[in-house]
Amino acid sequence: MLISIRDLRKIYRMGEEEVRALDGVDLDVEKAEYLAIMGPSGSGKSTLMNLIGCLDTPSSGTYILNQQAVAGLDDSELAHIRNQEIGFVFQTFNLLARTTALANVELPLIYARVSASKRRSLAKEALEKVGLGDRMKHQPNELSGGQRQRVAVARALVNKPSILLADEPTGNLDSRTSNEIMSLFDELNTAGHTIVLVTHEKDIATHARRTVRMLDGKVVEDTNKQPRGESS
Secondary structure (H helix, E strand, O other): OOEEEEEEEEEEEEOOEEEEEEEEEEEEEOOOOEEEEEOOOOOOHHHHHHHHOOOOOOOEEEEEEOOEEOOOOOHHHHHHHHHHHEEEEEOOOOOOOOOOHHHHHHHHHHHOOOOHHHHHHHHHHHHHHOOOOOOOOOOHHHOOHHHHHHHHHHHHHOOOOOEEEEEOOOOOOOHHHHHHHHHHHHHHHHOOOEEEEEOOOHHHHOOOOEEEEEEOOEEEEEEEOOOOOOOO
């Protein structure tokens, strides 16, 4: 089991009011799964994503990631887990504007203190994996929106993380480019990458093999479908 979450709760206090952003969530994710988390605004899906991504800590409950208990770790330990275990893809790409695609992809490796020659080799490999081997020296303003998101995906993959965590990854893309990015995620999952996708768009969620729906901080539906290419 890659992810095991039990009775996870996140409570915010606003004056005397208590907001239960997560209210007792149980969730298991196997290696190489492709999971979409859906729900309306305020359902808790973004809070759950932040906790899975070690960007925040729960008020109570347990979260085990790759056999390590995460819930009680301090900030520096969480930062290490994020760098080693989780690749992030955001709606806004989050690329450095005046830096080449190659240098953008190298960033997580700098934080991991990987040598310069090894960084370059791994970054080139990641860019080739997402179909941008011929765009390594281009800066973000020289790339299309879809190409920028591919750079972001390459950066997320470069540390060979346990999970690829994507937050509304097609939110800033047109429908044709969105389809291209989702096809890339399909290919990555087929190659064995575990993907957790947060989206409010049904057509994007259909790419996942499993969909979890949230409402009022709880999981209200958890459905699987037969993986593509699997014969009965």
